[in-house]
Amino acid sequence: QEKVQQSPESLIVPEGAMSSLNCTFSNSASQSIWWYQQHPGKGPEALISIFSNGNKKEGRLTVYLNRASLHVSLHIRDSQPSDSAVYLCAVRWEGQGGRALIFGTGTTVSVSP
Amino acid sequence: EAAVTQSPRNKVTVTGGNVTLSCRQTNSHNYMYWYRQDTGHGLRLIHYSYGAGNLQIGDVPDGYKATRTTQEDFFLLLELASPSQTSLYFCASSGTGVNYAEQFFGPGTRLTVL
Numbered sequence: 001q002e003k004v005q006q007s008p009e010s011l012i013v014p015e016g017a018m019s020s021l022n023c024t025f026s027n028s029a030s031q032s033i034w035w036y037q038q039h040p041g042k043g044p045e046a047l048i049s050i051f052s053n054g055n056k057k058e059g060r061l062t063v064y065l066n067r068a069s070l071h072v073s074l075h076i077r078d079s080q081p082s083d084s085a086v087y088l089c090a091v092r093w094e095g096q097g098g099r100a101l102i103f104g105t106g107t108t109v110s111v112s113p
Numbered sequence: 114e115a116a117v118t119q120s121p122r123n124k125v126t127v128t129g130g131n132v133t134l135s136c137r138q139t140n141s142h143n144y145m146y147w148y149r150q151d152t153g154h155g156l157r158l159i160h161y162s163y164g165a166g167n168l169q170i171g172d173v174p175d176g177y178k179a180t181r182t183t184q185e186d187f188f189l190l191l192e193l194a195s196p197s198q199t200s201l202y203f204c205a206s207s208g209t210g211v212n213y214a215e216q217f218f219g220p221g222t223r224l225t226v227l
Contacts, residue, residue, distance in 0.1 A: 032214050043117075043203050043218030044156070088156065092214045100146065100171065101216060105155035 002027050002091050006104035014112055019076040021107045023089030026070065031092040033065060033072045034101065038086045047087075048074070079111045116140070117219035119204050125225045126194050134189040134222050136204030144207040145187040146216065147171075147179055149200040156203065162187060194226045 003026040013019050025033070032051045036044035050056045050063045050072065057063075060077045076083055086108050090101040117138045126132050138145060146161040158171030160179035168179055176198060178190040191198055201223050205216040 034214060041221075043205075043220055044216075045218070046215045049215065100158050100161055100169075101214060102158075102172075103148075103156040105153065 002102045004089055004091050004102050004104040006087075006089050006107050008107060009105075010108040010110070012110045012112060013079050015079060015081060017079055019074075019079045019083065019109050019111070021074045021076075021087050021089075021109070023072045023074075023104055024070050025072070025089075025091045027091075028067050028070060033063075033092075034090040035061075035063065035074045036088040036090060036103075038088060038106070040085075044088055076109075079109075081111050081113050084109060084111045117204055117206055117217050119202075119219040119222050121222060122220065123223050123225075125227065127227050128195055130191075130194045130226070132191040132194050132224065134191075134202055134204075134224070136187045136189075136219060137185050138187075138204075138206040138217070139185065140206050140208065140217055141184070142206035142208045142217075143184070144209075144216075145181060146205045146207075147177070147187065147189045148203045148205065149173065149198075150203060150221075151200050159189065191224075194224075196226045198224065199226045200224060 007022045034049045035047045037047050038044040050065045055064045062075045065072045086106040088106045089104040120135045147159040148156045157173045161169050162181040181187050203221050204219040207216045
């Protein structure tokens with residue numbers, strides 16, 4: 001089964017700086033990789049996904065995927081206090097009889113004004 | 114507006130008690146999921162379903178039953194609750210097609226087993 005690990009566990013960045021989060025997975029044949037954002041007391045919300053090697057940019061978010069090194073990263077440009085949240089990396093898992101996502105344990109980002 | 118709702122939002126029970134957590138989605142999605150979230154473990158999949166009457170076993174199914182009665186409704190049952198099942202439970206739904214992996218989560222149910 002797929003295993004997903006995230007680093008760092010927590011991150012403190014000043015407002016306006018870049019936040020950089022890392023995620024490694026165990027199966028190079030994994031399909032899509034997703035990043036979710038979770039604010040306190042809320043359910044996770046999907047932010048961005050990537051399937052192919054390379055990078056994908058959406059607004060202030062950029063994701064880099066390197067399947068050979070089993071690594072994906074998320075970069076948040078111009079971090080804002082509203083970006084303070086837990087960020088979860090998730091990898092699609094093709095299990096028996098269906099499909100699901102395997103989640104990492106998350107990175108807590110705190111953006112200081 | 115498409116949504117996933119859960120009830121109750123908070124539940125306290127005693128060891129050995131019966132608990133049913135409810136989830137309803139109005140996304141017209143085929144897939145529904147139950148997760149538990151614990152510090153240090155992240156989100157772990159308990160059970161999931163790809164349609165009414167279907168049930169698939171997740172990663173941490175022991176002590177849990179689930180039933181999908183309609184496309185909209187998915188229930189998680191704890192028949193003999195134990196303190197180890199104290200957790201934050203999330204329900205989610207997802208569709209099929211290119212973006213089927215995007216899951217939409219409910220607000221969560223906090224369960225405490227005394």
